[in-house]
Amino acid sequence: MKRVIIILTCSFLTCISAHLFAQQDAQFSQYMFNGLYLNPGYSGIEGVMRGTLIHRTQWLGYKPTEYGGSAPTSQVLSATTKLPENYGGAGLYILMDRLGPIRNTDVQLSYAYHLKIKDGTLGLGLRGGIYSQSLNSKYYQVIHPNDPVYIDLKEKDRASQIRPDVTAGLWYNTKKYYGGVSFTHIPKAKFTMGSDSISSKLVNHMYITAGYNLLLGTNIVITPSALVQTDLNELTYLFGGLATYNNKIWAGLNFRQSLAQREVSKKGKTISNDDIILYLGINVLKDKRGNDALRFGYAFDFVTSGVNAKKRTSHEVMVSYMAPPPWGVPKPKVRTPRYRHEEN
Numbered sequence: 001m002k003r004v005i006i007i008l009t010c011s012f013l014t015c016i017s018a019h020l021f022a023q024q025d026a027q028f029s030q031y032m033f034n035g036l037y038l039n040p041g042y043s044g045i046e047g048v049m050r051g052t053l054i055h056r057t058q059w060l061g062y063k064p065t066e067y068g069g070s071a072p073t074s075q076v077l078s079a080t081t082k083l084p085e086n087y088g089g090a091g092l093y094i095l096m097d098r099l100g101p102i103r104n105t106d107v108q109l110s111y112a113y114h115l116k117i118k119d120g121t122l123g124l125g126l127r128g129g130i131y132s133q134s135l136n137s138k139y140y141q142v143i144h145p146n147d148p149v150y151i152d153l154k155e156k157d158r159a160s161q162i163r164p165d166v167t168a169g170l171w172y173n174t175k176k177y178y179g180g181v182s183f184t185h186i187p188k189a190k191f192t193m194g195s196d197s198i199s200s201k202l203v204n205h206m207y208i209t210a211g212y213n214l215l216l217g218t219n220i221v222i223t224p225s226a227l228v229q230t231d232l233n234e235l236t237y238l239f240g241g242l243a244t245y246n247n248k249i250w251a252g253l254n255f256r257q258s259l260a261q262r263e264v265s266k267k268g269k270t271i272s273n274d275d276i277i278l279y280l281g282i283n284v285l286k287d288k289r290g291n292d293a294l295r296f297g298y299a300f301d302f303v304t305s306g307v308n309a310k311k312r313t314s315h316e317v318m319v320s321y322m323a324p325p326p327w328g329v330p331k332p333k334v335r336t337p338r339y340r341h342e343e344n
Contacts, residue, residue: 024231025184025205026074026097026104028054029254029277029299029316031227031238036078036091038207038227039182040110040125041171044089047121049081052320058301059311071311072099080110084327088113089123105132108165120174125182127167131202133191134160163189165202179210203231219246225254234260242279247292252279256301274305281318295320 028034034054035042059071080091088111095106110127169182185202192198211225224241240254254277281297301314 024202025229026056026076026095027236028056028074028076029238029256029301029314030054030279030297030318031209032211032223032225032242033295033297033318033320034076034078035171035178035180035209036080036093036110037076037095038209039169039171039180040091040108040127040167041112041123041169041180041182042173043080043091043110043112043123043125043127044082044114045112045121045123045171045173046080046322047082048322049079049325050320050322051077051079052318053077054316054318056314056316058314060313060315072097074098082325084325086114091127101136101138103132103134103136103160106130106165108167110167112171117172118174119176120172123171123173125169125171129165130162131165131185131189132160132162133200135193159193161191161193163187163191163202165189169207175213177210177212180208182207203233205229205231220244221247223252234258238277240277242281248283250279250281253277254279273303275314276302276304278302293322295322 028037031038033052035045036052054074054076056074057071058073074095074097076093076095078091078093080089082089091110091112093106093108093110095104095108097104097106106129108127108129110125112123112125115122115124164187165184166186167182167184168186169180171180172178184205184207186204187202188204189202191200191202206229208228209226211223214222214224216222221244222241223244224239226237226239228235228237230236236256236258238254238256240252242250242252244250256275256277258273278300279297281295283292283295285294286292295318297318297320299316299318301316303312303314
């Protein structure tokens with residue numbers, strides 16, 4: 001084994017745990033407004049065209065070490081639309097995820113075939129694209145500067161690789177409730193950065209999410225929701241809800257817990273990271289049909305346990321705009337006994 005100990009700055013000795021232990025995918029608290037990122041089956045499921053931008057700053061106030069670096073930040077820009085006629089829905093998202101010396105960029109195109117089932121729509125989704133990962137050697141503190149691994153990285157200054165990626169998912173949507181399940185990183189792409197001693201693999205993740213709308217009176221809607229995500233080694237789950245008044249403003253509370261197993265040498269005990277998440281949001285514009293067109297959202301995370309090497313607070317802002325598809329929404333067929341014989 002080559003003798004190399006690369007200590008990532010910005011306390012990235014727990015680098016991937018910046019996103020809740022070893023789960024590799026970027027985490028967003030406003031998951032209820034970010035369905036396309038979680039599941040390609042969401043593509044076009046609303047029957048409209050929608051664009052969403054979310055920015056997340058984790059551990060606000062974190063001070064990097066003398067070697068540089070910064071706290072994690074993530075941005076995702078997504079767009080989805082219902083396709084003309086009955087051709088389903090399409091979507092696109094671009095993700096930029098920064099964890100100190102590590103930069104991840106994910107660009108994905110998605111398609112979902114829609115099936116009408118009772119009062120809802122089932123989206124059978126598939127997405128594919130590229131996943132880029134880069135490492136900046138300037139942010140490394142090296143114990144053995146002559147190690148071949150470090151020399152390879154230093155010569156490249158910023159080592160990077162691009163790999164293909166594929167995700168599949170199902171999403172069922174009605175006016176009252178929704179639910180979905182998806183599986184990400186199906187090819188399990190491997191990143192070597194041009195060195196025989198480096199091997200970083202994208203592992204499979206499974207996402208399960210659901211929500212339900214409860215009408216209280218005429219102006220208040222309570223929407224409990226939940227999200228479970230796992231790479232079959234670590235588990236993160238969120239549960240809580242939003243209260244929306246007059247279809248205009250909303251507020252809510254969520255709880256997040258992440259569970260992971262310690263190393264065998266530490267007797268394999270479970271460790272956890274717990275957050276409380278507060279939500280605020282507003283709809284500020286309506287389209288010609290009276291539907292909410294522009295929404296703003298904010299999420300505040302407060303870490304209640306597992307705060308070693310990080311600050312307690314994270315912040316997330318969202319803006320989303322909705323418009324009817326340029327080709328319009330397909331009109332349902334009207335069948336009557338008078339004209340039914342013409343379809344035979």
